Amino acid sequence: MGSARKKKEKKKDFMKTKLRVGKTKPKSTSHTELGFKAKSIGLPSQSITKTFTSSETFNHHLSLTKHSSSGTRKDALLFLLNHLPNSDRIDSSVFSSIAPLISDPSISVRSTLLTLFKAIPQDALVPHIHTISIYVRSGLTHLQEDVRADAAKFLNFILKANDTRIAMQLVTRSWSNFLMCFGGLFHWDVQLLSTISPGSSGAGVIGQTSPAKAGSKNKIGGTISLEAMKNATGHLDALSTFLRLGLSDNTTAEEKARRDLPRCNSDTAKHLLPVNVTAPFARLGLFSVNKSMATEDIGARYILITPIIPDIQKTLDSGRLEGGEIGRLCKQLADFLADVQAERESLQ
Amino acid sequence: MVKRGRGSIGETQIIDLQVLQDRIRRQPESHKDEFLGQFQHYLSLKEILNLNPSGFTETEQFMKQINLIAHVCVVYPAETKNFANDLGELLVNHHTAIAVELRxxxxxxxxxLTNRQVITEEKLIQILFPLLPTTNSKTFRKDIYTTLVRLLKNANKSTKAPKLNKSVQTLLFTLLESSDGPAAAPDGLWAAKLTRELWRRSIWDDARSVEIMKLAAVHGNTKVSIAGVNFFLGEDRDREKAMRKKRGLDSDDSSDAMSSDDEDxxxxxxxxxxxxxxxxxxxxKRARKLENAAKMLKKKEEARGLEAHLNFSAIHLLHDPQGFAERLFSQTLSRSTGNKHTLEQRIQILNLVSRLIGVHKLSVLGVYSYLLKYLTPKQRDVTQFMACAAQASHDLVPPDVLSPVVRKIADEFVSDGVAPEVAAAGINTIREILSRNPLAIEQDLLQDLTQYHKSKAKGVMMAARSLIRLYRDVAPEMLARKDLDKFSAMERSANARAGIENKKLQYGVENVVEGIPGIELLEQWRKEQGLDDSAPDENGNVESKEDEDAAWKINISEDDDEEGWINVESDKEYDVSDAEGDDDKDSDREGNDENDDSDIEEDTKKTPEEPEAKRPKLDPIQSIMATRILTPADFQKLEELRAKAGLDKILHGGRAAAAARHQDTVDASGLIGTRSSKIAKEERLEAVMEGRKDREFGSKKGKKLDSKPHSTTNKEKARKKNFIMMIHTRDIQGKNRKSLRDKQKSLKANIEKQKKYNVKH
Known part of the structure; x- marks a missing residue:
């Protein structure tokens, strides 16, 4: 029996494969099948027995800030709070992962983040303020009331920082963006802002968008009543600090002294780099795709704010009627605005 | 629903964008401020996205904002006028980095936005189309592709949108042209793919889209060019399938089986x-077979009705097919350009070139010598090459160019030494070629080949017979006398007696039928019946009017039963009027006419039941066609008479018939001819065994024992033990002597055991 089978097999080896007309050629005997099957795949990099270095742990916690559970996010922030302030790892990657948490849905995460910001040395914060401010703006326009309120806290923290370089960045680099945000908050007609281009200067712009024109516009929605707004105080506080920073000359004595040095030419002062400007050439948009609006001097900022001043005043007027803390803030700000307006008009 | 005042709505806190969207839809003006707030949020999120597209974490929020703005932007057009541009910009700049769902x-x-006419379709296509070749995500490509197809489909739904179509086609043209060259990325593939899809759905069916595919077919990149070639080869079938599916004629699962059956x-x-x-x-099983056959026949009937709906095929819509075929051949197939295509690709291209040649009757003479190389039985896929050879032949190819091909096939395939299958394939191919160009073979070779009709192999015999049948119709003078049919043989001997040379086919001479063949038979018959006694003058016509009316009417009703009115009639009457006018036309045509007439005369002489055949010849045109309008009844009679006289060949046979019989395409699998069922079964079994090679059958236990040397097991011994030795044992005898109760017990135990077994498995 076995021998018969063997014979058959042996015979088979020498049998010629039949070629048929119109059929594809059979595979040759030396044909090698290259496909393979595997029962398991090893991933040595994901081994559980591996120990981590400190930088790896740090990166791991940094990545945990994107975790879906709010508790984990908070824990990650607490870890950073313990390790970040005295480490040399404060770079843009850190801020790009923690700054999005400004509009985090969880309150505890946001409050931890604020403590973290306060713990970070302000010198280290300076280069990253622009990144943070973008997220603050997104928080200020957020749909949820409490996120907006907390964003105002972050904004207040930045505006009231001891290092003036921090606050001035907001004013110089994203003046109109923040005005638009405030406009969204207080329901001003911010469409007027977008009609002015950032680089344009001089009287021509003022002529185009006169306050009278803005006032004459029939606006149905009207300004929001501050009473209905939660955390109106925080918002108003932020607004007033912001406007004061932007519209009043707050150069320090030291800088004034620098400015008043004897010059060979009377026009030199005009061509000096502006004071308190961290990125003086940002408006040229040399290193970024999107040109951010740079407003380096008070004049330019005033031109931008002019069309919505009536709206602001309307808000302040309605706030003054409510009295209390809000009323006081509104009154102070309205007085300040009136002063600025008078000063500007006198200049012209 | 409670209607609220305007003020109260403003104070209610809006926690959900969905709610806001709903409210905006109802009262757009009073919610403008809320909307602007959300628009601000969108802007700030956009800024974040621009800052760091790959690390963007607020995807969900941003999607919600986009959704809201897209829904309400019709209400606030001034505020959102840049929205569409922004989205386009974001897509173009960051489509690789951002999350899939956001994209x-x-x-x-x-x-x-397009549907709401905020942006035009052209604009949308301009945004999306450049992403198609650049993105490296398969799903995104598919997404864009389906979007584009749907867009064009909707735009062309009620009426065609020529402007949009034209702009898209221009886009495709430029894509194809810009990416030309062998080293270029196959971007043009998308142009080919899109066009093919739109063609398949009958959204595009104009010459411009065919031009796009033409450009694709001669594209430098192999992938693109093969896509273009495949379009021309398979587009009709695709379209038909799509249309059939649309009508629900066949379900998805059975469609493949159907088509394969059709091909066979x-x-x-x-x-x-x-x-x-x-x-x-x-x-x-037999009943089912019958049922299936009935179903299939019904489907075929319905499909036949469909064919009328199909528009011109792409090959017919081509501009300058000669230039296209030449370029395709010289660019891809001729030896000077080198072999960068695989054999399969070369076959496809050759198939298209040959089909172009056949359909448009082009002269690309290089093809025939190119084919010679491949026409040997050992060539892989030789049947495909043979089919190409058949497709590439038509009656305007010079016989001296085509005859080497025929000779080569005859030499290589048809001899006593080769397998019957091979010989059958060879003869079948030769027959296909000759049915298109009968002059491409010498008489000796033809007569050699026809001798195979005595072959014992069925396929060969049938092939040779069909060759004979072809030549009986087309050129009987080339056949040996024993292969002729009755009428041709009689004609030939009559000619021989009269010393007339047999008429021969000539290259380039069109066989034009003039007048109505056999009309004089009708004339004669009328005379015999005494219908035409009255002279063909006005009175006679008037008298016979009632009869004629009857003839018209009767035949109309009959016609309805059988088939529609024959369209040819009117044509023929045109012919007649022509013939009337040009009695004194150029001699060439006159000569032809006379030839025809003499043939007919011969036939009439031969027919025994017509003794008056020798009467002086009437000019049939003068007698009937000039004076009478033939009724359908007349035509019916004419047909009968012609059949009697064996004249049918002139109308239904002949070169015209051969031309009508062959189709544009030649099926390669059909060239092999019939296969004996025994061989088919062997092949099938071979395939089955091939599939079983690596699999194990049977119990493991047996295999285990088999694998090592072992002595006979007890079970084996018991099984082989002689029956007689076992029959008196207690085990066997006891079964019969069991008490009823014991039997019941064992039965129950057995049932239990069975149940357990079933649960386990």
Whole structure:
């Protein structure tokens, strides 16, 4: 029996494969099948027995800030709070992962983040303020009331920082963006802002968008009543600090002294780099795709704010009627605005 | 629903964008401020996205914002005028970095904006189309592709949108042209793919889209060019399939089986099956077979009705087919350009070139010598090459160019030494070529080949017979006398007696039928019947009017039963009027006419039941066609008479018939001819065994024992033990002597055991 089978097999080896007309050629005997099957795949990099270095742990916690559970996010922030302030790892990657948490849905995460910001040395914060401010703006326009309120806290923290370089960045680099945000908050007609281009200067712009024109516009929605707004105080506080920073000359004595040095030419002062400007050439948009609006001097900022001043005043007027803390803030700000307006008009 | 005042709505806190969207839809003006707030949020999120597209974490929020704005932007057009541009910019700049669902949302919103006429379709296509070749995500490509197709489909739904179509086609043209060259990335593939899809759905069916595919077919990149070639080869079938699906004629699962059956041409004949059912034993399988056959026939009938709906095929819509075929051949197939294509690709291209040649009757003479190289039985896929050779031949190819091909096939394939299959394939191919160009063979070779009709192999015999049948119709003078049919043989001997040279086919001479063949038979018949006694003058016509009316009417009703009015009639009458006018036209045509007439005369002489054949010849044109309007009844009679006289060949046979019989395409699998069922079964079994090679069958236990040397097991011994030795044992005898109770017990135990077994498995 076995021998018969063997014979058959042996015979088979020498049998010629039949070629048929119109059929594809059979595979040759030396044909090698290259496909393979595997029962398991090893991933040595994901081994559980591996120990981590400190930088790896740090990166791991940094990545945990994107975790879906709010508790984990908070824990990650607490870890950073313990390790970040005295480490040399404060770079843009850190801020790009923690700054999005400004509009985090969880309150505890946001409050931890604020403590973290306060713990970070302000010198280290300076280069990253622009990144943070973008997220603050997104928080200020957020749909949820409490996120907006907390964003105002972050904004207040930045505006009231001891290092003036921090606050001035907001004013110089994203003046109109923040005005638009405030406009969204207080329901001003911010469409007027977008009609002015950032680089344009001089009287021509003022002529185009006169306050009278803005006032004459029939606006149905009207300004929001501050009473209905939660955390109106925080918002108003932020607004007033912001406007004061932007519209009043707050150069320090030291800088004034620098400015008043004897010059060979009377026009030199005009061509000096502006004071308190961290990125003086940002408006040229040399290193970024999107040109951010740079407003380096008070004049330019005033031109931008002019069309919505009536709206602001309307808000302040309605706030003054409510009295209390809000009323006081509104009154102070309205007085300040009136002063600025008078000063500007006198200049012209 | 409670209607609220305007003030109260403003104070209610809006926690959900969905709610806001709903409210905006109802009262757009009073919610403008809320909307602007959300628009601000969108802007700030956009800024974040621009800052760091790959690390963007607020995807969900941003999607919601986009959704809201896309829904309400019709209400606030001034505020959102840049929205669509922004989305387009984001897509173009960051489509590789951003999350998949965000990308999808953006595309979806853009489509939504198009639907609401915020942006035009052209604009949308301009945004999306450049992404198609650049993106490296398969799903995104598919997404864009389906979006584009749907967009064009909707735009062309009620009426064609020529402007949009034209702009898209221009886009495709430029894509194809810009990416030309062998080293270029196959971007043009998308142009080919899109066009093919739109063609398949009959959204595009103009010459411009065919031009796009033409450009693709001669594209430098192999992938693109093969896509273009495949379009021309398979587009009709695709379209038909799509249309059939649309009508619900066949379900998805059975469509493939259907088409394969169609290709084989193996639809069983209904009558044969019915007969079998009546004669053979009735089984379920046979009944099912009959049912299936009936279904298939019905489907085929319906499909036949469909063909009328199909528009011109792409090959017919081509501009400058000669230039296209030449370029395709010289660019891809001729030896100077080198072999960068695989054999399969070369076959496809050759198939297209040959089909172009056949359909448009082009002269690309290089093809025939190119084919010579491949026409050997050992060539892989030789049947495909043979089919190409057949397709590439038509009656305007010079016989001296085509005859080497025929000779080569005859030499290589048809001899006593080769397998019958091979010989059958060879003869079948030769027959296909000759049915298109009968002059491409010498008489000796033809007569050699026809001798195979005595072959013992069925395929060869049938092939040779069909060759004979072809030449009986086309050129009987080339056949040996024994192969002729009755009438041709009689004609030939009559000619020989009279010393007339047999008429011969000539290259380039069109066989034009003038007048109505056999009309004089009708004339004669009328005379015999005494219908035409009255002279063909006005009175006679008036008198016979009632009869004629009857003839018209009767035949109309009959016609309805059989088939529609024959369209040719009117043509023929035109011919007649022509012939009337040009009695004194150029001599060439006159000569032809006379030839025809003399043939007919011969035939009439031969027919025994017409003794008056020798009467002086009437000019039939003068007698009947000039004076009478033929009724359908007349034509019917004429047909009868012609059949009697064996004249049918002139109308139904001949070169015209041969030309009508062959189709544009030649099926390669059909060239092999019939296969004996034994061989087919062997092949099938071979394939089955091939599949079983690596699998194990049977119990493991047996295999285990088999694998090592072992002595006979007890079980084996018991099984082989002689029955007689076992019959008196207690085990066997005891079964019969068991008490009823014991039997019951063992039965129950058995049932329990069975149950357990069933649960386990």
């Amino acid at each position: 999808e949302k953006m595309v979806q919103s853009l489509v939504q 041409g193996s639809t069983p004949s209904m009558s044969g099956l019915k007969h079998k059912v009546g004669v053979n034993k009735k089984t379920g």
